[in-house]
Amino acid sequence: MLDIVYNHEPDLLLKAAPHHHDKDLLLKVAEGDEHAFRRLFIAHHQQLGVHICRITNSVELAEEVVQDVFLKIWMTRETLRNVDNFKAYLFVISKNHALNCLKKLAKEKVQIKKLEQASVGLIIPETQDNLYYNLLDEAIDHLPTQQQKVYLLSRHNRLKYAEIADQLKLSRETVKKYLQIATISITDYVRTHLDVYLIVLIYLFKK
Structure with a gap:
């Protein structure tokens, strides 16, 4: 250094x-x-x-x-x-x-923020909050080990990139990439499973 x-x-x-x-x-x-x-x-x-x-x-x-x-x-x-x-x-x-x-960092921050907002926007009526959070936990559990650690340290422990990199013995760039990939994976997982749930729910209401 x-x-x-x-x-x-x-x-x-x-x-x-x-x-x-x-x-x-x-x-x-x-x-x-x-x-x-x-x-x-x-x-x-x-x-x-x-x-x-x-x-x-x-x-x-x-x-x-x-x-x-x-x-x-x-x-x-x-x-x-x-x-x-x-x-x-x-x-x-x-x-x-x-x-x-x-400029690159600014774009990455905007992209991650949009992904997080999209994830939050997936929350459906209040009675289904538990479903959303259960899916969120499942999505995190499905992440590869290192991505899961990076995501939890960032989102739950609120650590900075440098702190996560130091704790996990990774480069700062790797931490950023893992966090971005993890956020995309979680958003896709929750969105997909909520869509399936809503389809089933609509079908049941029609019967």
Whole structure:
């Protein structure tokens, strides 16, 4: 994990390693020099992490962005030969990646909220509340073990993604995916069984 500190002064973000020093490192990295890449990472990741943390307001997300960006830099290292100002280049691609991550997270939250609202909207007349909650319990019981744990820790214990990830020894991204899949599965299960129940109920009333 990156050691991101919050008490950096804003003007520190404007300070960079000497330009010629960066250029030498970039040329070495472009040739596949892992030691040079490590030096480049050490020289810039701290200030970059602080900068991205201010954009995302999340240390975890800032760490992910910084790691993703440097991985991308290594994967496309040949292009570094054409970079004149690495500091500016690094901050631009990092900012763009951070904004894309925020947009993705926002969409996921909206989707999960819609699924939860759809699930709540399945509640039928008050006399059938017990049926709904019984189906909800059944749906949770039918989930794979890890998905079930993630769902219960999130919905019942109200833990955050990071807390669940730490407790279950999973990545934060895996927790998000498990929660999304579990929510969809539960909603589909309850909806399907309620539909069957209503069909039977209508049939009985017609007799």
